[in-house]
Amino acid sequence: QDIPELLRLALEKQLVSVVYQPIYDVESGSVLGYETLMRLRNLRGELISPAVFIPVAEHTGAIVELGIWVIDQACRDMVEYGLGAVVSANVSPIQLKAPSFPLRIAEILQRHGLAPHKLALEVTEGIDIVPEAQAEWNIQQLRSLGVQIWLDDFGTGFAGLASIRRFEFDVVKIDRSFLHDCQTAEGRRMLNDMVRLLRNLGHRVLVEGVETADQQALLRRLGVHAMQGFLVGRPLPIETMDRPKVDRV
Numbered sequence: 001q002d003i004p005e006l007l008r009l010a011l012e013k014q015l016v017s018v019v020y021q022p023i024y025d026v027e028s029g030s031v032l033g034y035e036t037l038m039r040l041r042n043l044r045g046e047l048i049s050p051a052v053f054i055p056v057a058e059h060t061g062a063i064v065e066l067g068i069w070v071i072d073q074a075c076r077d078m079v080e081y082g083l084g085a086v087v088s089a090n091v092s093p094i095q096l097k098a099p100s101f102p103l104r105i106a107e108i109l110q111r112h113g114l115a116p117h118k119l120a121l122e123v124t125e126g127i128d129i130v131p132e133a134q135a136e137w138n139i140q141q142l143r144s145l146g147v148q149i150w151l152d153d154f155g156t157g158f159a160g161l162a163s164i165r166r167f168e169f170d171v172v173k174i175d176r177s178f179l180h181d182c183q184t185a186e187g188r189r190m191l192n193d194m195v196r197l198l199r200n201l202g203h204r205v206l207v208e209g210v211e212t213a214d215q216q217a218l219l220r221r222l223g224v225h226a227m228q229g230f231l232v233g234r235p236l237p238i239e240t241m242d243r244p245k246v247d248r249v
């Protein structure tokens with residue numbers, strides 16, 4: 001199927017939607033926030049994998065407007081459903097580089113009356129944000145608005161330790177591959193040392209991909225702050241979500 005064509009029609013034909021995956025405090029088990037994930041359907045109503053359409057949307061530039069739509073929707077839903085939690089959204093490097101990005105975020109927050117610290121933008125280190133002057137400037141602008149900046153997929157990219165020192169991310173999300181490697185003693189040592197390093201640098205640490213009770217217990221032992229994963233909550237449309245009591249992140 002013609003993904004670029006679908007992406008062109010996506011907003012007009014309402015092919016794009018969002019789901020939310022809860023983020024939990026490891027210690028208390030309360031909800032800290034929700035990650036917003038974009039979904040795209042074709043004209044027959046079938047879901048297309050983000051692994052397929054996100055790279056195309058980045059390539060054609062469609063991600064810029066779709067990404068704004070997602071953040072707008074997420075802010076509206078958080079206010080309308082009174083969830084009071086932090087809502088995070090993934091931001092690709094193409095979006096981050098657009099000069100108008102910080103202003104458009106400010107406009108969205110103002111229009112919905114959402115406090116800036118209730119929005120977190122997840123940037124990935126799988127990209128070279130470091131040499132991009134505009135991206136770096138935009139991150140500083142967003143931060144001075146009060147928006148949280150989180151680092152997604154930590155451990156898998158190139159920027160690594162240099163970028164965590166440079167950007168003072170509010171939360172660092174350790175990629176789920178590191179948790180899944182914890183079946184071996186070596187894998188557990190690796191995760192343990194990553195968590196320690198990040199905590200020693202003063203970061204709040206989130207581990208993704210919690211699928212078993214053993215993994216959850218391991219995260220508690222390691223002193224991880226926050227977790228996300230199919231064991232504790234799958235991505236769901238807002239209409240179908242519970243409204244749990246919310247703590248501050």
Ligand code: G
Pocket residue numbers: 036037038039050051054063067070089090091092235
């Ligand atoms: O659930 P999941 O399959 O949705 O996500 C797959 C990938 O797509 C993840 O890497 C996620 O960060 C990315 N992704 C999901 N939603 C968005 C979005 O709104 N914007 C961007 N840029 N990436 C997204």
Ligand code: G
Pocket residue numbers: 021037090152153176208209210211228229230231235
């Ligand atoms: O790269 P990013 O962290 O934005 O990716 C989010 C993706 O991770 C989404 O596709 C989401 O569906 C997926 N995901 C969330 N929790 C789990 C989990 O427990 N196990 C696996 N395998 N994937 C998960």
Ligand code: MN
Pocket residue numbers: 035090122152
């Ligand atoms: Mn993410």
Ligand code: NA
Pocket residue numbers: 152153154173175176208
């Ligand atoms: Na991730």
